[in-house]
Structures are given as structure tokens and as C-alpha cells.
Amino acid sequence: MGVKIAVLREQAEGERRVSATPETVKKFIGLGAELAVEAGAGATASIADQAYADAGATVADRASVLADADIILGVQGPEPASIASAKSGAWLAAGLNPFGERARVDAYAAAGIEALAMEFMPRITRAQSMDILSSQSNLSGYKAVLDAAGEYGRAFPMMMTAAGTVSAARVFIMGVGVAGLQAIATARRLGAQVSATDVRSATKEQILSLGAKPIFVESVKGIEGEGSGGYATEMSEEYQKAQAELVSSHIAKQDIVITTALIPGRPAPRLISDAQIASMRSGSVIVDLAVESGGNVEGAVAGEVIERHGVKIVGHRNVPSRLAADTSALFARNLFNFLSAFWDKDKGAPVLDAEIGDAIRLTQGGKVVNPRLLT
Numbered sequence: 001m002g003v004k005i006a007v008l009r010e011q012a013e014g015e016r017r018v019s020a021t022p023e024t025v026k027k028f029i030g031l032g033a034e035l036a037v038e039a040g041a042g043a044t045a046s047i048a049d050q051a052y053a054d055a056g057a058t059v060a061d062r063a064s065v066l067a068d069a070d071i072i073l074g075v076q077g078p079e080p081a082s083i084a085s086a087k088s089g090a091w092l093a094a095g096l097n098p099f100g101e102r103a104r105v106d107a108y109a110a111a112g113i114e115a116l117a118m119e120f121m122p123r124i125t126r127a128q129s130m131d132i133l134s135s136q137s138n139l140s141g142y143k144a145v146l147d148a149a150g151e152y153g154r155a156f157p158m159m160m161t162a163a164g165t166v167s168a169a170r171v172f173i174m175g176v177g178v179a180g181l182q183a184i185a186t187a188r189r190l191g192a193q194v195s196a197t198d199v200r201s202a203t204k205e206q207i208l209s210l211g212a213k214p215i216f217v218e219s220v221k222g223i224e225g226e227g228s229g230g231y232a233t234e235m236s237e238e239y240q241k242a243q244a245e246l247v248s249s250h251i252a253k254q255d256i257v258i259t260t261a262l263i264p265g266r267p268a269p270r271l272i273s274d275a276q277i278a279s280m281r282s283g284s285v286i287v288d289l290a291v292e293s294g295g296n297v298e299g300a301v302a303g304e305v306i307e308r309h310g311v312k313i314v315g316h317r318n319v320p321s322r323l324a325a326d327t328s329a330l331f332a333r334n335l336f337n338f339l340s341a342f343w344d345k346d347k348g349a350p351v352l353d354a355e356i357g358d359a360i361r362l363t364q365g366g367k368v369v370n371p372r373l374l375t
Contacts, residue, residue: 114363174259
């Protein structure tokens with residue numbers, strides 16, 4: 001019998017995604033693995049248990065799925081108590097939020113679980129197809145624009161009618177990573193006038209390539225904002241001041257602002273102050289995609305749409321889960337691409353290399369071993 005892979009039903013509140021689809025189940029079985037899927041795992045992502053069974057998986061209760069499982073797949077890290085029956089040495093591959101859920105990581109170590117944090121995947125070329133942050137952020141950026149459109153009481157495109165002309169909405173994207181780029185593209189497709197900014201000067205060309213207007217500080221030179229692995233880093237006080245002045249004057253003219261700025265392991269940087277919100281016209285909308293990490297927008301509330309100074313501030317939790325069918329398909333492929341890339345045909349199981357294995361492995365042999373958690 002080959003490696004047994006367990007697919008869990010997510011138990012976190014509001015989580016609608018699933019870590020495997022019938023497509024990836026078939027692919028794993030093609031590698032020689034045995035797949036066991038917890039009953040109801042795909043229900044909220046529009047995947048019936050029968051679809052998994054038809055793909056060749058066993059569908060059962062959690063205890064049966066976990067029994068003798070070599071690899072456990074999840075979207076979010078399961079509560080340690082819920083996988084207490086898993087055997088020592090089993091791998092757990094999921095989005096584990098290592099900085100925010102350190103106690104849970106310690107519990108995995110104590111239980112002998114080898115926890116693999118998919119969000120620690122290094123940003124290198126060969127790991128792009130394994131990167132859950134990119135795949136999920138892509139759809140988050142798209143959904144943020146749709147959420148803004150849903151709250152905005154006006155149209156996005158310019159419309160010329162017999163009764164007069166409707167002006168195009170002005171949309172400003174703050175943070176031009178994967179989510180920001182998709183937000184730019186989506187807002188452009190809807191007909192908005194789009195502008196964008198980022199601390200990394202290299203993104204200017206990307207903004208222009210999508211037909212948007214870059215809003216950058218030009219007076220402060222030599223600050224690139226490029227951190228390790230393609231992530232943004234925090235800027236100097238001089239740059240932050242110049243950026244704030246430029247952005248303040250720009251925000252006051254915008255109808256919709258979408259913020260996407262995150263710094264791994266740190267609270268989200270504050271991009272929009274209460275005074276800047278007050279400068280926007282009544283009926284404007286701000287979508288804060290970083291609300292669960294402390295928020296880019298002053299006063300944003302995780303899980304709520306609130307109103308301040310006549311401006312709606314959208315703070316939906318777990319935005320990828322709001323497109324569960326598509327985000328699940330991408331997340332599941334990330335996991336398959338990861339495990340299949342290291343599949344050893346002779347052993348009938350994946351064998352990780354040092355470059356990627358050491359980057360994502362949090363626990364091993366009963367201890368927390370990842371350097372990012374030991375400093």
C-alpha cells in the first residue's frame with residue numbers, strides 16, 4: 001500500500017475552502033498514493049462527497065481518515081486536539097499561520113507532527129506553482145474590487161446616455177503585489193480610472209503595463225522598498241512622510257481605495273488615517289484586505305462593513321473563502337505541485353530537499369526547528 005494522504009474538513013469559522021479536489025485526488029492516486037477524504041470536506045466549495053469517491057478516494061469520518069495517515073492536508077492548520085489520533089511523524093501541509101498561532105505550532109511539535117507551513121514557501125522560480133499566498137491573493141484582489149463595486153452606489157465605467165454622462169469611478173490601489181495587480185486589472189476591466197502605488201519602485205512598470213497611473217514619491221531617492229524574497233519592507237521615516245503627503249492629496253479625489261499591504265510576521269502597515277478617510281467624498285468605499293493582520297486603514301473592523309465620515313470601510317475576513325470553489329482548486333493544485341515535485345518513485349513518497357524543505361518545515365522530531373520561529 002502506498003502513502004496515505006488524509007484530506008480534512010475545515011473547522012475554522014467561516015472557512016469554506018478545501019485542500020484537495022477530485023482533480024488532485026486523481027493525480028495523487030496516479031502517483032500511487034491512497035486518498036482518504038473526511039465526509040463533507042468539499043461541501044462548502046461545491047464539491048460533493050460522491051465526486052471524491054468517483055475520483056478514487058475513500059470518504060469517511062475524521063478518525064478513519066486520520067488513522068495511519070502519512071500526510072495530512074488542510075487549508076488552515078487544524079486544532080491539535082482534532083488530529084490527536086494522527087501517528088507520530090505524519091506530515092501536516094497547510095496554511096499554518098506560524099507567527100499568529102505559535103502555541104498551535106508548539107502543540108504540533110509535542111504531538112510528533114512534522115508541520116509544513118505552505119505560506120513559508122520560498123519565492124523562487126521553481127516554487128511558484130506551490131505558492132499558496134500568490135494563488136489565493138490573486139483571487140482576493142479580484143474579489144476586493146467586486147466587493148467595492150457592491151458597496152459603491154455608482155457605476156464603474158463612464159456611460160454616455162441620452163440623459164447625460166456618468167463619470168468613471170476613480171479607483172486607487174495601495175500595494176501592488178499579487179492582489180494589487182489583480183485588483184488593478186479587474187477595476188480596469190470594469191471601466192474605472194485606476195491609479196496605484198507601492199513602496200517598491202520596480203512596480204511602476206507593472207502598473208503602467210496594466211493601463212493604470214502610478215502614484216510614486218519622486219523626491220526621495222534611493223529607497224527601493226524591496227525586501228528578501230520579493231516581499232515589501234518597511235520604509236524610512238523620510239520616505240513615509242513624503243509618501244503620506246502625496247497619498248493624502250490623491251486619496252481625497254478617489255471614489256474607491258483598495259489596500260493590500262502586508263509584511264510577513266509583522267502587523268500590517270497603517271496606510272490610511274482617519275483624517276484621510278474624512279477627506280474623501282460621501283459614498284466612497286475603502287476595502288482593507290489586510291484587516292485581519294491589524295489593518296491598513298484606521299478604524300477598519302475585521303468581519304464588518306462600517307461607515308466613517310460617510311465612507312464605507314469593508315473589512316471582510318478570509319476573502320479567498322468568498323470564492324471557495326476557485327480558490328480551493330488553486331490551493332489544491334499548489335499542494336499537489338508541491339508534493340509531486342518531491343515524489344520519490346522508489347519510496348512511493350515525497351522526499352523534501354533542503355532549499356524548500358528547510359524553509360517550510362516548522363517542526364520535526366518533537367521540536368520546533370524553523371529558524372524564523374527560533375530567533
